[in-house]
Amino acid sequence: MNNRSLKIFVTLAETLSFTKAGILLHMSTSTLSRSIAQLEDELGTRLFERDNRSVALTNAGQIFLEYSRESLQQWELLLNSLMTETKSLHGSLSIYCSVTASYSFLYDILTNFRQLHPRISLNLHTGDHAQAIDRVNQGLEDVAIAARQTPMPAGMVFKTITHSPLILITAVQDETDYDDQQWPRLPLILPEQGVARRRIDDWFAEKAITPTIQAQVAGHEAIVSMVSLGFGVGLVPKIVVENSPLAGQVKICALQPDLAAYEVGVCVLEKRLRSPLVQAFWGQI
Amino acid sequence: MNNRSLKIFVTLAETLSFTKAGILLHMSTSTLSRSIAQLEDELGTRLFERDNRSVALTNAGQIFLEYSRESLQQWELLLNSLMTETKSLHGSLSIYCSVTASYSFLYDILTNFRQLHPRISLNLHTGDHAQAIDRVNQGLEDVAIAARQTPMPAGMVFKTITHSPLILITAVQDETDYDDQQWPRLPLILPEQGVARRRIDDWFAEKAITPTIQAQVAGHEAIVSMVSLGFGVGLVPKIVVENSPLAGQVKICALQPDLAAYEVGVCVLEKRLRSPLVQAFWGQI
DNA sequence: TATTCATGTTTCACTATCTGCAATAATATG
DNA sequence: CATATTATTGCAGATAGTGAAACATGAATA
Known part of the structure; x- marks a missing residue:
């Protein structure tokens, strides 16, 4: 029995999916599967009831889950007190x-x-x-x-x-002179999710504008890339532009919605x- | 971290000797030494202060010892409750x-x-x-x-x-006719330690007899061997003789001290x- | 009904780790 | 000074852990 197995078990118990747990644990499902099988072997008990479509904790698994959590927590506490003790x-x-x-x-x-x-x-x-x-x-x-x-x-x-501040950026060579009437037709490149996206969504809702969303991107940096390539107008925190290697390829758009700064x-x-x-x-x- | 390491650590902490702990754990001192080193590495702390002649727990080792005992006990409890749960x-x-x-x-x-x-x-x-x-x-x-x-x-x-009953045995071919006066000269073969030995020692002390102890043996079975070879008169529980392959080579001696039966x-x-x-x-x- | 997809398991080859023997180093004991 | 004791280290063989890919199974879909 080792802490790693416990961690693996807890993750699987929480996700109830070998695939998801494997991703979270940075290991292949094959390794995961065998870790669990080994654990079950060691305990002499099935921990999960599983067929090809579903994974569920058995009663024994439930007991073991409580044990595992407790045990991992004790381990944390131990490490902490050892560190306090040795002051390093x-x-x-x-x-x-x-x-x-x-x-x-x-x-x-x-x-x-x-x-x-x-x-x-x-x-x-x-x-x-x-x-x-x-x-x-x-x-x-x-x-x-x-x-x-x-x-x-x-x-x-x-x-x-x-x-x-959250700012709109366009490609450096984009000469278009946007004005407020154009919001619905502006080709927007927005973050897929997160604070910036919610801010702009709320802002549009308040103004009752239905924007044209050209692209939704995960990761602010990629928005700068897309904007610099001329795909449209992007919304990002200013700091992203400042630190981007593409900073010279984009410019701040004259048109700015009144959004609270990014904190x-x-x-x-x-x-x-x-x-x-x-x-x-x-x-x- | 695994339970085996904990067990190893606890054993070493209790014996404070790599050699002794190695024997108890059925492993070489080399393996033991490296297990501890690995543990210390994992914890980032020295657990034992050791030079070539002595082994002593550090403060961190003391903390870890408490943790280890607790953890091993929890593990026992877990196994018990899993067995209760699965009824197997x-x-x-x-x-x-x-x-x-x-x-x-x-x-x-x-x-x-x-x-x-x-x-x-x-x-x-x-x-x-x-x-x-x-x-x-x-x-x-x-x-x-x-x-x-x-x-x-x-x-x-x-x-x-x-x-x-605790009985005296002699070799089958021994024709000597012992009597009570001969106790001090009787060549006795006794268990080295244990209940039988204490009984006979007490008995001699009570009678104020100083016996001649021919041999002290660890293991009742070996007493039967020695007696059968004619080394002297041996004291063993009757059941040992009954189950010995040498039963035919020895006989119960006429002379019997009055000792309580072996339980x-x-x-x-x-x-x-x-x-x-x-x-x-x-x-x- | 056939096909595709999703997902847990197994096989296989490779690698890292563990283990014990023997040699080593250091020190107490006689 | 020789010997015994004891922890550590070098080395080689054994063991266990790992992911890619093939496999097996059953649900969803056409």
Whole structure:
């Protein structure tokens, strides 16, 4: 029995899908399947009732799930008290942020952090900004750089790093002189989801405009790419443009809806602050 | 992190000797040394302060020891509740007994037990009868067939299987006609330790006799061997002779000290009865 | 009914890890 | 100073873990 097996089991128990659990755990379903089979063998009991279409916990699985959670938590507590005891922080911390964030503030934050705590290994995942809060909320990441959304999920705390206005951008060579009447015909490139998208959606709804959405993109950086290629007018936080290698290819559009600025900061689940590692990162922002 | 590492760690922490722990765990000191090193690496902390002559727990080791014991206990509890849940007993049970016991009653007990609980794998260790109670008391074995001693260690329960008188035996060809005056010169072959030895020692002390001890032997069976070879007069429980392949080579000596019969039975730590496996074995005696 | 799709399991080849033997290093003991 | 004791390390063989791809099964769809 080892902690890894417990983690694998808990993830499968929570997703009830080998495929999904495999993705979350960064392992093939084959490995996952065998891990579970081995666990069942070791315990002498079936943990999941599964056929080709469904996966369900058995009673024994339910008991084992409680045990596993408890056991993993005890392990966390142990690591924490060992770190307190030895007064040296070590272990690993996972951070999620967008590519833009990794270009801009993350570098400074991490350089500083690394000097303070050289023995903490960092696990950096980049991806769509919009998923940051979800991932932290689901426990997939310890901390994330995210846009503040209201309301924040319960138990999540947020520290603002900076504000950046939401701006419309067009290709540098686009000479069109947009005016307010054109909103419905403006070829828009919007984030697929996230705070920026909700802001603009709300804004259109309020004005009773039905916009033409040319493309929906996951990841702000790709919006800049598309805009620079002339696909249309894009909505992004200004900081994304500033840090984009394509900054010279786009320009800020004269036409600007009146949207609240994008508030970028670090978020973390309050309960995770009990971990000295997370605490150290948080305290340093 | 796995349970095996915890078990290894706890054993080393209890013995504070790689050599001793290695013997208890049936593994080489090399493997043991590396297991501990790996554990320390994983935890990022030294668990033992060790030089070439001594091993001592660090503070972190102390913390980890508490965790380990707790964790192993939780694991036991889990296995128990899973077995209760699935109503099928499986796992492994360790049994200690003398060679004689394995010849005589053990066969019947185990045959029966195996039929009732085919999925419980048995770990049978044979050795000197005198160590049986100690080994159970130290937690090295789940159950043992042993001679009742008074007082029994605290928390140990005992079920009598049979009584067998303690008898003196000589070689079949020994024609000597011993009488009570000869006690001091009688060449005695006695168990090195254990109930039989204490009984005879007490008996001699009471009579103020200083006996001639020809040989002290660990393991009753070997006493029969030595007696049959003519080395002297041996003291053993009658049942040992009855089950010995050398039974025909020895005879019961006319001279008999008045010793209480040897009481053979099964012993187990009371707290171990909480395990369904041990319980099943115990209930079946 | 046939086809496609989704999803858990098995096979297979490869790799990493574990294990014990033997040699080594360091130190107490006589 | 020689010997015994004890933890660690080098090495090679054994064991276990891993993902790609093929497989098996059953639902959804045409």
